[in-house]
Structure formats: C-alpha cells, structure tokens
Amino acid sequence: MTTTDLPASLISTLPGHYYTDPTVFALEQARIFETMWFCAVRSADLPTPGKFRKVQVGRESVLVVRSRDGQLRAFLNICRHRGAQICTEDVGEVKRAFQCPYHAWTYDLEGKLIAAPNLTKMPDIDRVRYGLVPVHLREWLGYAWVSLAAEPPSFEHDVMGTITERLGDLESIDHYELDSLTVGRRITYDVKANWKLIVENFMECYHCATIHPELTEVLPEFADGYAAQFYVGHGAEFGEDVQGFTVDGSEGFDRLPGVAEDQDRRYYAITVRPTVFVNLVPDHVIFHRMFPVSADRTIVECDWLYTREVVQSGKDVSRSVELFHRVNEQDFEACERTQPAMSSRAYVNGGVLVPSEHHIGEFHDWLTQRLSH
C-alpha cells in the first residue's frame, strides 16, 4: 500500500489479494474470528433447555445450547473420544443430553460426560475433564457472543466500548432495550463476497445516492455521501415528510418505550468488529451478523427486531422490513459486483478511497495490524 504517488484526495485500499487469498482468510480466522468476541446466536432462538444451534466460528464448529439451569452455554462440537462431530444439523433440540453418533459417548447440557458404553469399567475417567470443551460466552443486546480465545479480550472494551465510541455513551443503546425485543423477521443472505467488502460498504455512504434510492428518500442527508456513523453521537435525521422508517416513508410503529426525544426520527448505524452491524431507528432495530465462510463467500443473517406487542399482534411489518431488505440487496449486489475484480490485475495494488471514505483506511490499518501478530 504505497500512498506516495497518490493525490491528497485519495488513499489506497488493501491490495486485491486480501479479498481472495485463502492464506489471508486463514489468518483472519485464526487472529480475528477465533480470537475476538463473535456474535453467534439470538438468545431467544434457544428458549428452552436442550435447544441448540451450531455455528461456525473461524475454523471451529461451536454448539450453543440452553442448559438445564436456563443458562446458555457453548462448546466445541467435537466428541472427546475420537473426535466425531456431535451435531451435524444447524438447529435442533435434544431432550437431556448430546449423544455422539459414533460410539455413543453422551454429554449432559452442561457438557459433562454422563454415559458411554462400558464407562463403569473405566472408573478412572474424569467426566468433566472428558466433557465437551467449553467456549466462553457472554450475552448482551439479546445475543450470545462467544470467544474461542483461551483468555478472551475484554468484552467491555471491544464490544461495549465500540458502541460507546459511536454513540457517545452506553446508555443510548439501552434505550432500545434490544434484549426485550422480538424477531419480527429474519432474512439470511448468501453473499458471494469477502466479508471485508461488506464491512467497507457498510462504513461508507458514498454509494448511497447511487444505489439506495429508498434509503436516501427517508434519510436525505445520506445523498451527500457522508457516512453519518462517523460523527460521534450523530444519527441521520428523517426527511421532513417522512413519517417512519419504511420503504415508502409511511408511518411505522409506536416509538420503542425507552427511546429518548433526541433519538426520535433518527437512524444510527454502528459497526461492531468483526462481524456485526447494528441499525437503530425509533420503532425497531435491524441487527446483522456475518458468518464468513471463505475468502469469497459470507452468510449474513439479518434480524428485524420489534416490541413483543407489535409481533404478537400480527401487525404488518412488511413495509418496515422492505426498506432495509432492499438496502441489503442493493449493498450485497454491489459487493458481489466488486468481488471478481479483487483477483484482476487491475486491482493488484488495490483501488482508492475518496475523502468521504478515508475512515475505511482505519479499518484496513486495524486489519493488517491484527494479521501481523
């Protein structure tokens, strides 16, 4: 990344191979996804003991399960006997225990080894030591975040700190009471693009006027191309005639009960590295989780969260879902359009960032620094 021969308006992006090279992706798995706090599961998706979800975190398959005591726990999805995968389905429910399909070693919902053929003849086997390998788990904003690090980084610094940095304080997000909201709609996108292209795209609004007609109609300041999310505490204001954050600017739902006067009629976007985007509007929250699959493929799960009353009363959320669903489709199409260029000779040294995108350079610096040690 040489910036020496660039005019002052431009800085370099990462070179193309960062978005295609399996070696770079493997380093990202080891030094980012398997090290940081990784947002895995919506806690309410696992409401009762025995319900589980399998998620890929870096190179590891992780089981998140609701235990008997009501707590969520996470384990590596690997049998301690000869290493068979315990669960192959993405979601499911067990009654009391996980049983390995190979030789039937059986683990309770706290991960302890509770049964195995001939286990009583092997009294020297410690059932906790040969239990499932636990993974660190924290719940916040209604999601379970896991870290595979032996000693996880500070959740307060890395996750909560990012929100504080963006909003100016931590209380502002509490007003939306994310943990009490309900998923009104979930859409999963299979994006044929590197996860970093998706992050970079989310970080800038230079593209808003070109590809997001509906969004710029609702948030006129986005048409200028300046990403509101990089002014601390700033939320983009709804246009004068706009009644709600919906595809046609028509009325949404009642303001979430805790949302303050100065948060009303505003949209706040937050990037929580490495894989989460949070979008706050007065009557709902849109929460993206990315699951990077390979250098050129990323699964994005997007939740639209509303109050329980809105969801249970069967109110029509479609106009509000449609706005960000279109934004997602527009964004992901742009990322997919960009991905093939990453292996082109035109992009060997990367592309350039204009001034309203210069803050993406900080993401690149963060990334290269993480990969370098």
Ligand code: FES
């Ligand atoms: S590998 Fe699981 S019981 Fe043998």
Ligand SMILES: [Fe+2]
């Ligand atoms: Fe966008």
